[in-house]
Amino acid sequence: MTIARAWLGTPYHDQASLKGVGCDCLGLARGVWREVVGPEPFPIPPYSRDWGETGPREVLAEGARAMMIEVPPADAPPGALVLFRMDSRAIAKHVGILTGPDRFLHAYERLGVIEELLTPSWARKITFAFLFPSH
Numbered sequence: 265m266t267i268a269r270a271w272l273g274t275p276y277h278d279q280a281s282l283k284g285v286g287c288d289c290l291g292l293a294r295g296v297w298r299e300v301v302g303p304e305p306f307p308i309p310p311y312s313r314d315w316g317e318t319g320p321r322e323v324l325a326e327g328a329r330a331m332m333i334e335v336p337p338a339d340a341p342p343g344a345l346v347l348f349r350m351d352s353r354a355i356a357k358h359v360g361i362l363t364g365p366d367r368f369l370h371a372y373e374r375l376g377v378i379e380e381l382l383t384p385s386w387a388r389k390i391t392f393a394f395l396f397p398s399h
Contacts (some may be wrong), residue, residue: 265342267299268292268361274377278313288313289359289371290324292343296361300396305331319368322355325392332394340393347392356391 270283277286281294290311293303311323324347328334330344340346340362348358360370367387370377380386 265363268296268343268363269379271295271369271377272379274371276371276373279308279310280306287371287377288373290378292369292371293359297396318354322392324356324359328392328394332397335393335395337390337393340390341395343396345394345396346390347394348386348389349391350382350389358389362393374377 271287271292274282274284274292275286276288277291278288279291280286280288281291283295287295288310294308297304308356325332327345328345335344337346342364344362346362346368347356348360349356350358358370360368362368362382363379366382367379367383369377371377
């Protein structure tokens with residue numbers, strides 16, 4: 265959690281991943297990956313900010329599944345990466361990192377990287393959970 269919390273206060277910047285300079289939710293996860301695991305295994309292609317995006321594939325989950333250890337969301341421990349489905353008809357497009365049983369860290373437009381309560385509303389949106397691999 266110390267590594268992830270070091271990103272607190274980083275301003276929001278779409279598709280960026282620089283601690284203290286700017287990141288979005290995926291950029292936060294990418295930055296934590298670099299600090300915990302090492303270099304990113306592949307470049308991230310440009311992506312839309314649309315939380316309502318629909319489609320036949322869970323692109324974000326598929327990418328995480330290729331590099332991380334998937335666990336049931338109900339069993340995700342602190343430190344797990346969680347993916348949120350912000351609209352019930354959409355694919356999962358928001359990323360956070362659990363920091364406790366009832367808290368998580370994420371990058372939010374206009375607020376930057378924040379830690380907040382995992383309220384029932386947020387918890388219901390968790391669709392996938394992954395553990396960072398050991399290095």
